[in-house]
Amino acid sequence: MSSFEDLKLSKQLGYAIEDLGFTQPTPIQEEAFPVIKSGRDVVGIAQTGTGKTLAYMLPLLQDLKFSKQINPRILVMVPTRELVIQVVDEINKFAKYLNLRTLGIYGGVNMNPQKEILLQGCDIVVATPGRLYDLALGRAIQFKSIKKLVIDEVDVMLDLGFRFQLKNIFELLPTKRQNIMFSATMTEDVDALMDDYFVSPQRISIALSGTPLDNISQTVYAVPNFYTKLNLLTQLLENKENFQKVLIFVPNKKSADRTFDALKEAFPDEVCVIHSNKTQNYRIRSIRQFDEGDNRILVTTDVMARGLDLNEISHVINVDTPKYAENYMHRIGRTGRAEKEGRSILMFTEKEQEDKEAIETLMDYQIPEETLPETVEISKLLTPEERPVIKEHNNPHKIVDGDEPGASFHEKKEKNQKTNQGGSYKREIAKKYKKPKTRGDKNYNKHNKNKRK
Numbered sequence: 438m439s440s441f442e443d444l445k446l447s448k449q450l451g452y453a454i455e456d457l458g459f460t461q462p463t464p465i466q467e468e469a470f471p472v473i474k475s476g477r478d479v480v481g482i483a484q485t486g487t488g489k490t491l492a493y494m495l496p497l498l499q500d501l502k503f504s505k506q507i508n509p510r511i512l513v514m515v516p517t518r519e520l521v522i523q524v525v526d527e528i529n530k531f532a533k534y535l536n537l538r539t540l541g542i543y544g545g546v547n548m549n550p551q552k553e554i555l556l557q558g559c560d561i562v563v564a565t566p567g568r569l570y571d572l573a574l575g576r577a578i579q580f581k582s583i584k585k586l587v588i589d590e591v592d593v594m595l596d597l598g599f600r601f602q603l604k605n606i607f608e609l610l611p612t613k614r615q616n617i618m619f620s621a622t623m624t625e626d627v628d629a630l631m632d633d634y635f636v637s638p639q640r641i642s643i644a645l646s647g648t649p650l651d652n653i654s655q656t657v658y659a660v661p662n663f664y665t666k667l668n669l670l671t672q673l674l675e676n677k678e679n680f681q682k683v684l685i686f687v688p689n690k691k692s693a694d695r696t697f698d699a700l701k702e703a704f705p706d707e708v709c710v711i712h713s714n715k716t717q718n719y720r721i722r723s724i725r726q727f728d729e730g731d732n733r734i735l736v737t738t739d740v741m742a743r744g745l746d747l748n749e750i751s752h753v754i755n756v757d758t759p760k761y762a763e764n765y766m767h768r769i770g771r772t773g774r775a776e777k778e779g780r781s782i783l784m785f786t787e788k789e790q791e792d793k794e795a796i797e798t799l800m801d802y803q804i805p806e807e808t809l810p811e812t813v814e815i816s817k818l819l820t821p822e823e824r825p826v827i828k829e830h831n832n833p834h835k836i837v838d839g840d841e842p843g844a845s846f847h848e849k850k851e852k853n854q855k856t857n858q859g860g861s862y863k864r865e866i867a868k869k870y871k872k873p874k875t876r877g878d879k880n881y882n883k884h885n886k887n888k889r890k
Contacts, residue, residue, distance in 0.1 A: 444470055447499060449534035457530060463488040465643045470496050473617060478638035480631060481619040487643060489619045490527045493587050498528075503536050507558035508582035512610075514566055514603075516593040518543040518717060519724060524563045524589070537561065544568040545717040552577040566594060566602040573609055580610050587617045595626045607634050653773040657783040657793065657804045662823055663692070664816035666756050666784045667699045672813055673754070673782070674704065674734065681751045682727075685736045686768050688757040690714050695820070696756060697736045708734040739764060747771060754782045758789035762799040 440461055441454050462470070465483040472479050473496040483489055497511055504510070515521055525541040532539070540554050542564035548571065555578050562569075562578070572578045588594070594603060616635050620627065631638060660666045674680050687693045690712045697710040709723040709732040727735040728747050739759075750772040759765045765783070773779025783804060785793045797803055 453531050453533040466492040468641045472639050476615050478616040478635045480638045481641045483643040493617050497585055498532055508579045509559050509562040510582050511561045511585045512583050513563040513587040515589045516597055521563050542568050566599040570602040583610055585615050589619050591618055592620050592624050592627050653769055653779040653781050655781045655804045657806050660784045663820045664818045669813045671703050683734045683752045684750050684771050685754045693736050693738055710736040712738045752780045756784055758785040758792040760792055762796045765796045
């Protein structure tokens with residue numbers, strides 16, 4: 438494997454890399470550097486945790502010269518607010534000895550401060566598509582100087598419903614530009630987007646999305662219901678020596694709050710939560726406290742599954758089994774980063790059996806199953822989603838056919854069925870002097886006149 442010295446970086450970038458303690462580029466960084474530097478359109482496929490941010494930023498920073506111009510020259514689009522903050526922070530580390538201006542743009546905060554910074558000028562903009570499009574509509578940002586476009590985790594953007602904003606932003610960008618796309622998966626939607634806007638892109642593929650990471654040991658538990666999962670989770674987390682830094686994934690916001698409330702009782706000062714209903718400041722604070730080690734446990738939905746670079750996570754625990762098998766790969770990719778060992782635990786119920794098998798099929802790997810410990814209490818309490826649907830047979834008020842009118846509907850009486858015809862005199866005149874089918878059709882009028890004679 439080559440070193441960063443072989444890439445012939447500028448002194449300023451070399452000093453920054455040295456300060457960060459990096460000695461050798463990862464495979465995606467090594468392969469992407471010469472292709473991106475050549476100016477060709479690039480599509481990079483690599484697992485999370487392989488250093489994609491540095492892979493696309495290093496060659497771009499190498500060629501970016503000092504300028505006092507106001508309009509940005511590099512645009513980076515990412516799907517979430519947290520990822521914007523992280524990418525800006527990473528760029529500032531890499532560009533420590535470069536005189537560059539970087540701005541993060543995302544929703545959920547006041548737009549005016551972002552407008553003011555844009556007016557002062559910046560070189561690199563990192564943005565979520567929604568807020569970026571809003572600023573573009575208000576002419577607060579000009580794209581005419583954009584030479585490099587980076588789209589990170591584009592499949593997540595499409596899943597989040599940013600297709601409209603993405604396509605409109607593409608139309609506003611200069612035609613002559615370099616397009617760079619990085620993602621962990623390639624879907625049909627991504628392929629279609631690439632065909633429309635990329636020019637003969639070169640593909641760089643380091644790891645297939647279904648390939649299990651070698652340095653992550655995986656186990657699975659068969660559990661009857663959600664609250665039994667919480668009992669198992671609580672028992673596992675009592676081992677603080679092994680479970681040093683734990684990221685817990687749940688399916689939705691309600692499950693996140695239920696899990697947080699249960700764990701807060703057992704571990705009051707060690708757990709935090711993040712999901713889309715939390716405020717921006719709350720989310721940033723929770724991420725920081727977990728990343729810095731102030732909190733040992735972080736409960737989250739899939740908003741955290743992509744991109745966020747959290748240090749030294751010992752375990753990823755999936756309280757639910759993801760419906761999309763690839764999401765499992767993105768989740769467990771949060772641990773075992775930078776060639777360190779990681780551990781993943783998956784819990785599944787009988788209803789989730791098929792989803793678990795789909796994950797194993799994708800990975801071509803049978804996850805070893807652990808027996809549920811006898812000390813774990815089997816809960817009889819069910820969540821509203823788990824409770825059986827009560828079917829009301831013989832309900833006299835229930836309408837069998839959805840189109841059939843209820844008892845309060847009846848046919849109108851004969852006198853109420855009449856419609857206003859405009860009066861008898863008007864009707865007789867209209868009958869005698871018919872209007873032409875087409876206005877100005879003289880032949881039609883002449884024909885009717887002769888007919889009446």
